Amino acid sequence: MFRKIIPFCQCFCGPEDKDTDESWGSSGHYLDAVECLTAGRFEEAKRLLLICLELDGNDVNVLWRLGQVYGAKDDLETAKIHLTTAVGIDPDNFSVRLELGIVSHRKGDLHDAEFQLTRAASLNPQSLDLWLRLGALYLDARKLKKAIRAHLKVIELDSQNEVAFFMLGYVYHEMGQDNKAVQNYLQAIDLKSDYADALLNLAVCYQERRDKKRDLQKALDFYERALAVDSGLEDAAVAAAAIREYLENKKKKPGGGGKKSPLQRTFSKRL
Structure with a gap:
């Protein structure tokens, strides 16, 4: 019997570059939504983020956070819609690429997950969470040599x-x-x-x-x-x-x- 666990960060607490959220401090609803998301109050986080989205439908951070909320609620289709929209607006956003890769992996779309996570790796090659997730993806895809390389990269960054x-x-x-x-x-x-x-x-x-x-x-x-x-x-x-x-x-x-x-x-x- 195999039991799937994810022994690393669930990525609900925010990007590795925390300045991203701080730069959006003018939106009280947004900051409250982030607090709710971090605390696991997903319905309230969703409500606040949808208000923010009505004010600015091209707000990448709001779209990214909505992707996280819907992912936490196991609504992977809606999560992917918001994250794909965010990537279309800002293709070089590491946090969005990472989250989209996670959602695609959970949906079983290993090809898209690999594309998104490898793109994220090119944007932030120092991310431990990224390499751990990429290694887990390669294991699921039975690309075992690539899985080894990904986990060796983690050890290179953190012995x-x-x-x-x-x-x-x-x-x-x-x-x-x-x-x-x-x-x-x-x-x-x-x-x-x-x-x-x-x-x-x-x-x-x-x-x-x-x-x-x-x-x-x-x-x-x-x-x-x-x-x-x-x-x-x-x-x-x-x-x-x-x-x-x-x-x-x-x-x-x-x-x-x-x-x-x-x-x-x-x-x-x-x-």
């Missing part, structure tokens, strides 16, 4: 970014490069010792390694560490129990570890 190491571990595991997967998961855990998803995935990696280095005791250790962080990890609990039983039976019956099928059926990575 302490545990999410980038986690994602690299995931990509290398998908590619069957277990040694690199282990190295990157370990790096993520070194940076964040209670990183439950990394602990779980590292356990899975030790359990199913394809390079003749399968280590069930290490797998069990990391499953137990993951459970210590998050006791609700059902996959980890099932896998740990199966491995524990297998190892105990192996001690009782040298040369035979009992049933193999539970070990082949219990593991599950999380992204």
